[in-house]
Amino acid sequence: MDILIKALYNHGHNITVLRTTRSWYTKENATHYTSVTVPVSESFDEEFIKPILKRLFATERSATSVFNFVSLQFEMFATMTKVHEMVCRMVRTMFEDDDLMQSLREQQYDVILTDPAWGAGIMLAHYLNVPLVYNVRWITSGEGHHAIAPSPTSYIPKTGSGLTDKMMFNQRIKNLLFYVLMDIQHRFLIKPQYQAVCNKYFHPHVDFYELLQGADIWLMRVDFVFEFPRPIMPNFIYMGGFQCMPANPLPQHLEDFVQGSGEHGVIIMSLGTFVSELPQDITEDIAAAFAKMPQKIVWRHLGEKPTTLGNNTLLVDWMPQNDLLGHPKTRVFVAHGGTNGVQEAIYHGIPVVGIPLFFDQYDNLLRLKERGAAKMLSLSTVNENIFYQAVQEVFTEPSYRKNMQRLSDLHRDTPLKPLDSALFWIEFVMRHKGAAHLRNEAYKMPWYSYYSVDVVLFVLTMVLVPVFLTVTLVRWVCIRLHGRSKIKNE
Incomplete structure (x- = not known):
């Protein structure tokens, strides 16, 4: 993100970076941004990640592949749950600090640029009512495309599945299994933590996942040279390789x-x-x-x-x-x-x-x-x-x-450099106070409406009820006629 921040600074923008007292990379003092520091007791830093990596290495190198898979999934689920707990505590600390929130409101920011893998920036944007731009493809519970773009499991591999866009029957089963695992992680381990924060500090019926899906622009660090072809949305901007540049002389x-x-x-x-x-x-x-x-x-x-x-x-x-x-x-x-x-x-x-x-x-x-x-x-x-x-x-x-x-x-071979494209769309959101016209509203629909289950049931009802009534009527007439014929014969 620092590359984007420097580029925005060079375009004449004033940037405030929200960081914690235990930020791993983000320095408190810099020439191209002003920092606001939130006190935390623990964070996703080197001290946190090192013992986890050791356990991951040990697990991956032991026992059978099935055992490895189950153990790695549990390890990753536990790690991500812990990280999101820390993020939610940070958000509570922010929202409970009246002076901090008043100061942020007074700044009247034009846009919030955030990493959607952690939900703090998402909820802050809603709190301040500021347009929202994402800078990576990852969200709190997986890969961003799957959150709002059509993502059939028949040809779009889930992250971690080790599959391509060409899947045999057994591979599609595996892909569906990974989809279910990620959905379970989202529904039962991750979303409830953020939803609890939303329930406490926002108006009733504010759904965290809808806040996440409602970003104005998604800057995706991929392109179709690298990614498998798939459906995307108008507010998905691919900026793969935006940090790449011609080589400078070596020391x-x-x-x-x-x-x-x-x-x-x-x-x-x-x-x-x-x-x-x-x-x-x-x-x-x-x-x-x-x-x-x-x-x-x-x-x-x-x-x-x-x-x-x-x-x-x-x-x-x-x-x-x-x-x-x-x-x-x-x-x-x-x-x-x-x-x-x-x-x-x-x-x-x-x-x-x-x-x-x-x-x-x-x-x-x-x-x-x-x-x-x-x-x-x-x-x-x-x-x-x-x-x-x-x-x-x-x-x-x-x-x-x-x-x-x-x-x-x-x-x-592109008409516009990825970094220039990213800057254009960030500034586009700033100029127009958002990009609502690019957002697809499908994410607000319940699942049965999204998949037209209610429509299918209605159509089936409209077709089957007349058929059923007709069959019933014909059957009743046949029975009556058969009964009269029998009485005459007797």
């Missing part, structure tokens, strides 16, 4: 290391911000595999230094990922499949070896794999040999790079 020490790779080139590895290190045995295997390769390796790694580390591998605390991916020496990207990394790889045309860990990462990598631009590995089975062979396959097989270059060409 001198990094440029010297990269140039030292000669004709072999460079492999870069990063598992994103959440994951600073993998389990130690996997780290040792990966380091040993890298040590056998002729390429130079730049690896973002914050944990204990592997004992098997080769002289060709440079460990860094932080890397200019976009600039490295855009460097002419870079050949392969080893990644966890996060949205930023996947889109930057597409932008620069670098094929991927993926090790998905959680959330949407498996689905992101699956889309690249389906397009022949990535090789996927599993945390439960990866070892030195498997990792080495996967990297070498992507490195030596030309189709991976060719397919990724094609995706890059398609992604870049």
